[in-house]
Structure formats: C-alpha cells, structure tokens
Amino acid sequence: MNGVDAKHRLSVPAPLRETIETRSQTRELVLGPDEHSPCLIGYDITYFDRLEARLEEEFAADFGPGRSRKARSVFGATEHLKYDETGRIILSPLMREMGEIGGQVVFMGVGHHFEIWSPEQFLAQEGQDPRVVKLVTALLAGRTQ
C-alpha cells in the first residue's frame, strides 16, 4: 500500500515500473476511471495502443455515434502521466475524485493492466475474492507490504 502525500504525489511500486519500462521503453503510464468499479485503471502505452487497435477492429469503417460513445468511454477521461526516476506521479483532482482516492491506495495487478484502489472503497464492494479482501484488510490494519 502506498501513500498519497499532501502534494498528491504517489509512488508507483518499483516492480510495476519495471514492467512498464520493459514493455514500453518509457516512464509513462495511462490512468483512467474504471468502467464498473470505483477505482482507477492504469496501463503502459503499448496497452493503450492495443485498446485503440481493438476499437478500430470493432468498428472499422463505422464512424457512427456508437464508435464515439465507446471511444469516449475507453479514452475519454484518461491521463498520460510521466514519472521521474524516483517513480512518482501526481494525481489530479479529477483522478482522485473518479477513483474515490484518499490518503492511501493499493496497487493491484490484474494481468495486462493494473488497478488503483482506495482500500476502503475496495472493501466496500460486494463479491470480492475473500483472499484479496483479507490482503487489503491486512494492509489497512498496518500489517505492511
């Protein structure tokens, strides 16, 4: 679990930075609101390209309102963030609001991308896996890492 300080800075966990950098060769990530849950999702820019390609594939020559709607939902509220060698990003007020983010967050890898959760918000969700609930509960209780 990582803290968000008074300047809204947030350290991206080093292992995550490593995969981002090996995948994309940049110190850059894309953040946005999740479609279904009160959390943020993040990924490296190569995955961003994949999302674009998927949209292209799905709609092809169709430039109707459906495409626009989908594009807005996928890309509309995203931000591209660079982090320096100390690995911190700055969360904008919008991101903090959309992710319901307070003073602490949990990074959760979910395969191709990752999620950023407020631990309290995570535990408030129905139907989470009990193992992950246990993990987040332990994090909240201060049993570290």
Added chain:
Amino acid sequence: MNGVDAKHRLSVPAPLRETIETRSQTRELVLGPDEHSPCLIGYDITYFDRLEARLEEEFAADFGPGRSRKARSVFGATEHLKYDETGRIILSPLMREMGEIGGQVVFMGVGHHFEIWSPEQFLAQEGQDPRVVKLVTALLAGRTQ
C-alpha cells in the same frame, strides 16, 4: 523442509528452481494464497501467462464487471518474486500471514505448480493422504528427507 530465517528469507529447493528456470528462462516465480487451503501456491511466469490467456479466452470481447472480478481474484493477491543465484526469496508479512507460515515450510509439487505449507497446518487438515502425512510427520520430527 526449508527454514524461514529472521530476515524472512526462504530457500527455494534446487530441483524446483531448475524446473522454473528451464520452463521460464527466468529466476522468477509467482506466489499467492491458495483458494481452498491455508497454504501458498506458486508457479513460474509461463503458467502466469497461461492464466492470463485463459482469462482472455474466456471473456474475449466481454469487458463487463465479471471479467474484472475474475481477474482480481486470480491475480489480485499474488506477488512476483525474483531469487538470486543462491535461490532465496523473501516472504512478505502478508504472504506469511495468508499461508499461515511460521519458521519452517514444506514445498510440495502438485503438477504444473507447487504448494508451500506450514507443516503443522498441513497435518491439521482433514483428509490428507496418509503417506504424505507420514512424510511430513517425519520431517517435523527431524528425520530428514
């Protein structure tokens, strides 16, 4: 049976390391709590990739909430750990807690992945194979192999 030292280091058995390295070409493994038993499960990253692929296959173009929930349950409580040439990993407090791990552990291969048990926890489970119980009992009593 291997010990967990004061720095929470744990030697991964050499034969297991060998299979991990031939399978994945890395000195890296994924650890997480088991779904049903109080133990940890571990696997190499090629198996991790397979889990990812299976998720992709199962949900395909479906990006609904079910997919997110499944991804969180599969990947959410896992850690990727590297080990050096001496073959040791560091067990985080959370992993020790979720695997009910104390000062000693038993590695148990179960096909494409392996399990890490506290010997006491293992013996406390109902319905274990008597031969394995005998083995773990012997290990606990100090009779090696």
Added chain:
DNA sequence: ATTGAGACCATAAAATCCCATTGAATACCC
C-alpha cells in the same frame, strides 16, 4: 501573492548482494 507542478536532495527502512559456514550427498581412491 498564491497555487501547483516539477526538479532536486535527504533519510529510514527494507530488499538485495556478497562472502563464509555447515552439512549432506556423491565421487574417488586405496
């Protein structure tokens, strides 16, 4: 002036590396 972003330096804790020791299993030699 105030605010916030961004660069930079500082620090405590934790992870990682490196070297040394033990001890068991195997190879070797007479």
Added chain:
DNA sequence: GGGTATTCAATGGGATTTTATGGTCTCAAT
C-alpha cells in the same frame, strides 16, 4: 568396502543498494 575428498545445497551475517516518502526550492500560471 571403508574411509576420505569434493561438490553443492541450505543458511547465517554483514555490507550495500533500492525504495518509498518527506522536505525544499524554483518556475510558471492564475
């Protein structure tokens, strides 16, 4: 075969590096 070297796995301890995070300073925009 019996005894002895040799290898390699597991582990202990210290030194070193990395990480997460706090603080300061500058600059630009408001």
